Amino acid sequence: MSSPKPITIIGGGLAGLTLGIGLRRRGVPVALWEAGRYPRHRVCGEFISGHGQAVLERLGLLARLRQAGAVPARTALFVRGVHRSPVRLLAAPALCLSRHKLDALLAEAFQADGGELRLNARWTAAEAGEGLVCAAGRRTQASETSPRWFGVKAHVPRPGAATFEADLEMHAMRDGYIGVNRIEAGALNVCGLFRVRAGGGPPESKLEWLRGDPGSPLRERLRGAEFDPRSFCAVAGLELRPQRALDRTECCIGDRVTMTPPVTGNGMSMAFESAELAVEPMADYSLGRVDWPGARRRVAQRCDAAFARRLAWARRLQWLMFSSALQGRWGAILLRSDGLWRFLFERTRR
Numbered sequence: 121m122s123s124p125k126p127i128t129i130i131g132g133g134l135a136g137l138t139l140g141i142g143l144r145r146r147g148v149p150v151a152l153w154e155a156g157r158y159p160r161h162r163v164c165g166e167f168i169s170g171h172g173q174a175v176l177e178r179l180g181l182l183a184r185l186r187q188a189g190a191v192p193a194r195t196a197l198f199v200r201g202v203h204r205s206p207v208r209l210l211a212a213p214a215l216c217l218s219r220h221k222l223d224a225l226l227a228e229a230f231q232a233d234g235g236e237l238r239l240n241a242r243w244t245a246a247e248a249g250e251g252l253v254c255a256a257g258r259r260t261q262a263s264e265t266s267p268r269w270f271g272v273k274a275h276v277p278r279p280g281a282a283t284f285e286a287d288l289e290m291h292a293m294r295d296g297y298i299g300v301n302r303i304e305a306g307a308l309n310v311c312g313l314f315r316v317r318a319g320g321g322p323p324e325s326k327l328e329w330l331r332g333d334p335g336s337p338l339r340e341r342l343r344g345a346e347f348d349p350r351s352f353c354a355v356a357g358l359e360l361r362p363q364r365a366l367d368r369t370e371c372c373i374g375d376r377v378t379m380t381p382p383v384t385g386n387g388m389s390m391a392f393e394s395a396e397l398a399v400e401p402m403a404d405y406s407l408g409r410v411d412w413p414g415a416r417r418r419v420a421q422r423c424d425a426a427f428a429r430r431l432a433w434a435r436r437l438q439w440l441m442f443s444s445a446l447q448g449r450w451g452a453i454l455l456r457s458d459g460l461w462r463f464l465f466e467r468t469r470r
C-alpha cells in the first residue's frame with residue numbers, strides 16, 4: 121500500500137488547526153504554515169455559539185477549553201439607544217474563551233497529535249496546488265468599497281464595579297455595534313464592528329470607540345473600567361458579503377470561504393464546522409481514494425450546503441442592526457419580540 125499523501129494547510133487559526141487535528145487523527149501527514157505565533161490576541165467577540173461546540177466535543181477538545189477557563193454564556197441582552205430587549209435565555213449556551221488561550225490550545229493539540237507546525241512562516245506562493253488547503257482567514261474589502269468595516273477589541277482584566285445584566289450584551293448604535301461578554305479569569309471582552317462611510321476618516325482612538333456613544337448605557341457600564349492595552353487589536357476592510365466556496369479555485373475553509381457578520385456570534389463555529397466538513401474528503405485524497413479536483417469540489421459543496429441559508433439570514437440581521445427600523449417605536453417592538461429573536465437566533469446557526 122502506498123503511504124498517505126501529505127496535506128499542507130495555510131493558516132493556523134481555528135479552521136486550519138481544527139482541520140489539522142482532524143486529519144492527524146486519521147493518520148494523514150500535515151504541515152501547517154502560520155504567519156504568526158502563539159499566544160496572540162485577535163479581533164473577536166470570543167463567543168462560541170452554534171454547532172462548532174459539537175465539533176470540538178467530537179475531537180475531545182471541549183473539556184480542554186473548560187479546563188482553560190472557558191465561561192458559559194446563558195443570557196443575552198440587546199440595547200439600541202433608549203430601547204432594549206429583555207434579558208433572554210440563549211437557546212443553547214455559548215462558550216467564551218479568549219483567542220489568546222483558544223488558538224494556543226488548539227496549536228498545542230495539533231502538535232501533540234503529530235502535526236508539523238511552522239511558526240512565523242507566511243505562505244507566499246500564488247498557486248492553488250494539489251494537497252493545499254487555504255485557511256488563511258478573511259479576505260479584505262476592495263479599497264474603494266464604502267462603507268469600510270472595522271473590527272476592534274480589547275479586554276478589561278479587572279471589571280471591578282462594571283455591572284452587566286446579561287452574559288452577552290450587544291449595544292448597537294448608528295455606525296456600529298459592540299458586544300461585551302465575560303471570558304476566563306473574570307475578565308471582560310469588549311469587541312465591536314464599526315463602519316466608516318466614504319469621506320469619513322478613522323476615529324482618533326479606536327479604543328475610545330469601544331466605550332460606546334457619549335451618554336449611552338454602555339459608556340455608563342464601562343465607566344472607570346480600564347482596557348488592557350496589550351489585548352487591543354483592530355482590523356480594517358472586512359468583507360462581509362457572503363461568498364460561495366464553489367466559486368473559489370483553491371480549496372478553502374473558515375473565513376477564507378466567507379465571513380459571517382460578527383453579530384451572529386457564529387463565525388468561529390463556521391470555522392470549526394467547515395474544518396470538520398473537509399476532513400473526510402481530504403483524508404480520502406490523501407489515501408488515493410479520490411483525485412484532488414474531486415476532493416476540493418466535495419469540500420466546497422459541503423460548505424455551501426451547510427452555510428448558504430444561515431449566511432442569507434445573517435446578512436438580513438446585519439442589515440437590521442444598522443437600519444433605522446431599530447430606532448423609534450419600531451425599535452422598541454422589534455427588540456421586545458421573542459418570536460423574532462428565536463427565529464433569527466436559530467436561522468443564523470442552522
Ligand SMILES: Cc1cc2nc3c(=O)[nH]c(=O)nc-3n(C[C@H](O)[C@H](O)[C@H](O)COP(=O)(O)OP(=O)(O)OC[C@H]3O[C@@H](n4cnc5c(N)ncnc54)[C@H](O)[C@@H]3O)c2cc1C
Nearest residue numbers: 131133134135155165243256257271374375382385387388
Ligand atoms: C469584530 C469581529 C467580532 C467577531 N466576533 C465573533 C464572535 O463573537 N463569535 C464568533 O464565533 N466569531 C466571531 N468573529 C469571527 C471569527 O473571529 C472568525 O470567523 C474566525 O476567527 C475564523 O477563523 P479562521 O481560522 O477562518 O481565520 P483566522 O482565525 O483569521 O485565522 C487565519 C490564520 O491564517 C494566518 N495566515 C493568514 N495568511 C497567511 C499566510 N499567507 N501564510 C500563513 N498563515 C497565514 C493568520 O495569521 C491567522 O492565524 C468575529 C469577527 C470580527 C471581525
